[in-house]
Amino acid sequence: MSYQKDVENFMTAGEQPLKTELSLKGNQQTLYMNLITEEYKETLEAFENNDLIEVADGLADMVWVIMGMCSSCGIDFNKVWEEVRASNMSKFVDGKAIKNEAGKIMKPETYFKPNIKKVLGI
Numbered sequence: 253m254s255y256q257k258d259v260e261n262f263m264t265a266g267e268q269p270l271k272t273e274l275s276l277k278g279n280q281q282t283l284y285m286n287l288i289t290e291e292y293k294e295t296l297e298a299f300e301n302n303d304l305i306e307v308a309d310g311l312a313d314m315v316w317v318i319m320g321m322c323s324s325c326g327i328d329f330n331k332v333w334e335e336v337r338a339s340n341m342s343k344f345v346d347g348k349a350i351k352n353e354a355g356k357i358m359k360p361e362t363y364f365k366p367n368i369k370k371v372l373g374i
């Protein structure tokens with residue numbers, strides 16, 4: 253199962269091209285960026301109205317249009333996610349966060365920043 257693949261099936265059915273070239277420039281990229289903004293606003297409004305059902309719906313819509321944005325920009329989302337996940341998990345040592353005396357979570361020796369450039373192959 254892949255959220256991006258699901259959205260790509262939708263885009264193909266809707267005659268929206270799936271981009272393989274990494275680029276932010278284009279009408280489809282602008283369209284999906286606007287849709288992300290729209291869905292975020294709807295979700296925020298549902299949150300402010302304490303409407304759990306509409307928040308859940310809004311969150312799924314946001315993931316949907318974010319996947320659409322990725323496929324419009326030539327981004328393989330799973331590769332980026334895996335890099336970000338690995339970076340976040342590198343903050344833990346033996347499954348535990350290292351905290352200073354004030355309780356702040358520190359970045360241990362094992363921590364590494366996500367290398368997005370590398371995973372995008374640029």
Ligand SMILES: [Mg+2]
Pocket residue numbers: 291294309310313
């Ligand atoms: Mg919506």
